[in-house]
Amino acid sequence: METREVRFAASNGQVIEGTLYVPPDATSSDPSPGIVATHGYINTRETQSPFAIEFARRGFVVLAIDQTGHGHSDPPAFANGFGGPPALQYMRSLAFVDDENIGLEGHSMGGWASVAAAGTQPDGYESMALVGSSTGSSGVPAGNATFPRNTAVVFSEYDEFSTLMWGVPHASNVGQSEKLRTLFGTDERVVEGRTYGSIEDGTARRLYTPATTHPGDHLSTTAVGDAVEWMQLTLEGEDEMPPGNQTWWLKELGTLLSLLGGVLFLFPFGAAVLGDHRFERIRREVLSARGAEGRGWAVGVALAAIIPVLTYFPLNLLGQGFVPVSWLFPQQITNGVMAWALGNALITAALLGGWHRVANSGTPLEHYGLDTGDGWRTVVRSLVAAVVVVGGFSLLLGAVGFLFDTDFRFWVFAVKLPTTTQFGIGLRYLSPLLAFFLVLEVLLHGQLRSGNREFRTALAHNWIAVVGGFVLLLSVQYAVLLSGSPLPFGQPLLTIVAFQFVALLSIVTAVSTYFFRLTGRIWTGAFVNALLVTFTLVAGTATHAPL
Structure with a gap:
């Protein structure tokens, strides 16, 4: 199988990028069936790898795109039918693709891209698989018994977006959805696995409900197999390999190992950089701790873990609602x-100031790692060291992309190199996020650094303080969801984003703890974390303003 990076333009000139999977038997003299595969909101084309790989293994030419405003495609997001219509048009233009034998598969908002493509080119495709998605949402055409053509709905038993997609409080009730029954042309509950309508007439419908969640579709052999089975039923000319014969997980394992290797690279490389004589002045011995002790320390850890979680939904929603999307801050999620x-x-900062005044008054700044040694030159040298460390990490990430056509990722979490546009966007978000990491460093290595604990113990305690609250939030949300009830705190999108918070903040904790031990000061760790998190965040989400 060959993979190619492709670029094509929508009618208004907006450029969309994607990966084309071309099986060896696809030629202009003997065209193969094709499938356009589209990822969901704040993901990129690589998230669709399980589906794309398995389609391509069975002889389908697959075009996995970055939605408009996502990945390497031009902003703004949501434009040109999320990228679906121009992607279908491009697929139909390929000489080695049978343009009368094309399927559309999309996850979540990628399903809306598929429906948008079907609405603009009703004769340009043969079948569709909506994975964790629906018709008639966010401005795309509503479904009925004849539109879209030959449609499978793969909607997981615990999908978090059941209300948004199909108007039911819990995904286990999707068969009763009035909207789904309209699509299937029945007044009765839709039965899973039963084929409604006729494949020959283009009116076939089938519901699949794998036992997973909305993001879990990407790690589910059942969900992938369901989409594969439907395309094999409704398109012609592919290999009849059983849907359960899957190897995509090997690629997922490989990118997980690359992610772990990339993160681990930061530490010896960081030690090598800081071992250079030019950075000697930013290092000193870690001074004895003057943080909280006993019950006060436990209370501090508990507050550190709980406050960010209590503010997670309201402050994120406040930022999305009150910081307008503009050229300055063009990403709604990042806002x-x-x-x-x-x-x-x-x-x-307010709590730390109060604690310092009441319980630790008179403690010099160097015990918090806040001293500047040679003055601002220490801070500047720390910034330069951080840029070198993150630069080395970026070169490694670029080498992996060049050699293996991938990035550091697992599931819904990915570390990608930003595009030139995204790099400029990241510079705008860098300062406010740096403020957070500076305060976090003082919290971890000032108030909560009790005693001279060994590195592993300090890392474990810091992880509890930084990440533990989000693990608790996800545990509560999913314990209730998996028991058959809706998410108790709602907010399905931000709940899924919290998985990425767990991964990213775990890296942050390790970097913070390591670089403080290495330098005795907070500066280098805060700068490394601000650079890593800002550009990872900006490269991995959607840009909503046209730039």
Whole structure:
């Protein structure tokens, strides 16, 4: 199988990028069936790898696109039918693709891209698989018994977006959805696995409900197999390999190992950089701790873990609602994270100031790692060291992309190199996020650094303080969801984003703890974390303003 990076333009000139999977038997003299595969909101084309790989293994030419405003495609997001219509048009233009034998598969908002494509080119495709998605949402055409053509709905038993997609409180009730029954042309509950309508007439419908969640579709052999089975039923000319014969997980394992390797690279490389004589002045011995002790320390850890979680939904929503999308701050999700970060920086700084005045008055700044040694030159040298460390990490990430055509990722979490546009966007978000990491460093290595604990113990305690609250939030949300009830705190999108918070904040904790031990000061760790998190966040989410 060959993969190619492709670029094509929509009618208004907006450029969309994607990966084309071309099986060896696809030629202009013997065209193969094709499938356009589209990822969901704040993901990129690589998230669709399980589906794309399995389609391509069975002889389908697959075009996995970055939605408009996502990945390497031009902003703004949501434009040109989320990228679906121009992607279908491009697929139909390929000489080695049978343009009368094309399927559309999309996850979540990618399903809306598929429906948008079907609405603009009703004769340009043969079948569709909506994975965790629906018709008639966010401005795309509503479904009925004849539109879209030959449609499978793969809607997981615990999908978090059941209300948004199909108007039911819990995904286990999707068969009763009035909207779904309209699509299937029945007044009765839709029965899973039963084929409604006729494949020959283009009116076939089938419901699949794998036992997973909305993001879990990407790690589910059942969900992938369901989509594969439907395309094999409704398109012609592919290999009849059983749907359960899957190898995509090997690629997922490989990118997980690359992610772990990339993160681990930061530490010896960082030690090598800071071992250079030019950075000697930013290092000193870690001074004895003068943080909280006993019950006060436990209370501090508990507050550190709980406050960011209590503010997670309200501050993110506040930022998304009150920081307008513009050329300055063009990413809605990042605006929410920025508001959360600044809010928590202010709350934490106020609590730290109160604690210092009441319980630790007179302690010099160097015991918090806040001293500047040679003055601002120490801070500047720390910034330069951080840029070198993150630069080395970026070169490694670029080498992996060049050699293996992938990035550091697992599931819904990915570390990608930003595009030139995204790099410029990241510079705008860098300062507010840096403020958060500076305050976090003082919290971890000032108030909560009790005693001279060994590195592993300090890392474990810091992880509880930084990440533990989000693990608790996800545990509560999913314990209720998996028991058959809706998410108790709602907010399905931000709940899924919290998985990425767990991964990213775990890296943040390790970097913070390691670089403080290495330098005795907070500066380098805060700068490394601000650079890593800002550009990872900006490269991995959607840009909503045209730039």
